[in-house]
Every structure is written in structure tokens, then in C-alpha cells.
Amino acid sequence: MMKFYFSTSTCSTACHIALEELSLEYTPIEVSWKRDLNVSELNKLNPLGAVPVLISAQGKTLTQNTAILEYLADQKPSAQLLAGNGTWERSETMSWVAFVASDLQKAFTPFFQVKDISQSETAQTEIKDFAAKKIKTFLDHIENNLAGKNYITGNQFTIADAYLFTIIGWTKWVKISTLEYKNITNYMKRVFDRPAVQSVLKKENMLDYLQ
Ligand SMILES: N[C@@H](CCC(=O)N[C@@H](CS)C(=O)NCC(=O)O)C(=O)O
Structure with missing residues (x-):
């Protein structure tokens, strides 16, 4: 059976949603840095120390949301979370997955790591304003x-939605309203x-994920 390493309220929720949408059998393994839960095990599997990590039924280790989402969807093509190889629809879905991973998710990093970037309160405000502007540009794009x-x-519903939903939800934590x-x-x-x-x-x- 597959094993899935996740941590609550992180980007691994996207793969968790895909696993449940596909009704695949898996063993969930929670990681918590605060509670020091399964952290050393995770670090052995992923030297970058990040979730999600998927261990296949054959015991192989896969990291990165984009790769895990694609792998999971391909385990059950009938669920249509991702269209078949070589189709335009598949590439369109992967384009949105790439947007969420490379653009949207990364735009939140300055918010979450602002204190590591600068000690100066003025600089922190400027960094957060820059990130908020970027996130709003991406929200306009999604809205359209x-x-x-x-x-x-x-x-x-595709794997792109599992990921997009997960990351849009972070706006609540950084106090960017999506209600308009x-x-x-x-x-x-x-x-x-x-x-x-x-x-x-x-x-x-x-x-309590929704705004
Ligand atoms: N590009 C990676 C990003 C993974 C990532 O940043 N995971 C975060 C949670 S959203 C994490 O585990 N952070 C813990 C850490 O880096 O210490 C992916 O898509 O899987």
C-alpha cells in the first residue's frame, strides 16, 4: 500500500484531496515540526525536509506536489482528475498545476518567512506589500x-483544482480578502x-478554511 507523508494546513493538503477524490488506499503519516512528529523519518526520505512525500506500493519515494498529483491521477484514469497522455486537456491541467506551484504558492513565501528575510519592520512591511500585490495579480488572473x-x-474537477483550492485558502491566513x-x-x-x-x-x- 502507498504511504503518504503530510502536514496539516500545508501544501500537502492538495495531494491529500487527490488521494481521497480517487478513493485510493494509502497509509497517512502525519508530520509535525511543532510536536516533533515523524520529522526525522521525513528528513531521511526528503533531504529538503518538506511534505508531501509519497511512497509507492513498490516502496519508491516521490516528492513535489506536481509529480505526486500527476502520479496519483494516473493510478485511476477513470476518475478523470487528469486527462490521458498526449491530450491537450492534460497539458492545460498541468499548466494550471505549474501556475499554482511556481507562481501562486511561491508568492506566499515572503509572508511566511518575512522575519527570516529582514529584521527591519519597515522592510518587512514593504516585503509583505510586494507579496500581497503579486498575490492579487494572480487572484485577478484566476477570477477571470x-x-x-x-x-x-x-x-x-481535476488535480489542478485540488492544488488551487489548497493554496487560495492561504489568503485567509495572510489577511487578503477574496470576498470581492x-x-x-x-x-x-x-x-x-x-x-x-x-x-x-x-x-x-x-x-474553517473558507473566508
Ligand atoms: N515544491 C515543493 C514545496 C514543498 C513545501 O514547501 N512544503 C512545505 C509545506 S507547504 C514544507 O514542508 N515546509 C517545511 C520546511 O520546508 O521545513 C512541493 O511542491 O512539494
């Missing part, structure tokens, strides 16, 4: 692309209400 759609690539974005607000509620997403949010104690 959700017009007339239930999910980011159309009417089918009508499409995003409806989208977040739509994904939140999916039974598999509810199951993950319950397990990760995150039922």
Missing part, C-alpha cells in the same frame, strides 16, 4: 479564468463542499 466555469479547466472576487468565492465553496474535500478538511482539522 473561472468565469462561466465550475472548475479551473471547465466542468471537470465572486467567481473565486463561489469556486472555493463548490470545492469545499465536495465530499472528498470535506473528508480531508475534517482529518486535517481545517473546516
Whole structure:
């Protein structure tokens, strides 16, 4: 059986949602740095010390949300979380996955690490303002692309939605309101209400995720 290393309220929630949407069998292993739970085990598996980590049924180790999401979706193509190899639809979904990983998620880093970047309060404010501006540009882009759609690539929930939902949720923690974005607000509620997403949010104690 697969093993899944995750930590609550982190980007690993995206892969957790994919696992539940696909009804795959897996052993969840929680990592907590605060409680020193499974941290040394994680560090042995991933020298970067980051979640998510997936151990395949054959005992191989996979890191990085993008790769794990793709691998999981391919375990059950009938669930249509990712279209087949060589299709335009697959590349479109992967384009959104790449956007979330490389653009959206990274834009939050200055918020979470601002005290490591600078001790100066003025500099910290400037850094956070810069990050907020970037995040708002990306939210505008998402809002425009959700017009007339239930999910980011159309009417089918995909791995891109599992990841996008997870990272948009971080706006609440950095106090960037998404309430004026009508499409995003409806989208977040739509994904939140999916039974598999509810199951993950319950397990990760995150039922207060929506703004
Ligand atoms: N590019 C990596 C990012 C992984 C990542 O940054 N994980 C964070 C949680 S969102 C983490 O484990 N941070 C702990 C640490 O780096 O000490 C991926 O997509 O998997």
C-alpha cells in the first residue's frame, strides 16, 4: 500500500484531496515540526525536509506536489482528475498545476518567512506589500479564468483544482480578502463542499478554511 507523508494546513493538503477524490488506499503519516512528529523519518526520505512525500506500493519515494498529483491521477484514469497522455486537456491541467506551484504558492513565501528575510519592520512591511500585490495579480488572473466555469479547466474537477483550492485558502491566513472576487468565492465553496474535500478538511482539522 502507498504511504503518504503530510502536514496539516500545508501544501500537502492538495495531494491529500487527490488521494481521497480517487478513493485510493494509502497509509497517512502525519508530520509535525511543532510536536516533533515523524520529522526525522521525513528528513531521511526528503533531504529538503518538506511534505508531501509519497511512497509507492513498490516502496519508491516521490516528492513535489506536481509529480505526486500527476502520479496519483494516473493510478485511476477513470476518475478523470487528469486527462490521458498526449491530450491537450492534460497539458492545460498541468499548466494550471505549474501556475499554482511556481507562481501562486511561491508568492506566499515572503509572508511566511518575512522575519527570516529582514529584521527591519519597515522592510518587512514593504516585503509583505510586494507579496500581497503579486498575490492579487494572480487572484485577478484566476477570477477571470473561472468565469462561466465550475472548475479551473471547465466542468471537470481535476488535480489542478485540488492544488488551487489548497493554496487560495492561504489568503485567509495572510489577511487578503477574496470576498470581492465572486467567481473565486463561489469556486472555493463548490470545492469545499465536495465530499472528498470535506473528508480531508475534517482529518486535517481545517473546516474553517473558507473566508
Ligand atoms: N515544491 C515543493 C514545496 C514543498 C513545501 O514547501 N512544503 C512545505 C509545506 S507547504 C514544507 O514542508 N515546509 C517545511 C520546511 O520546508 O521545513 C512541493 O511542491 O512539494
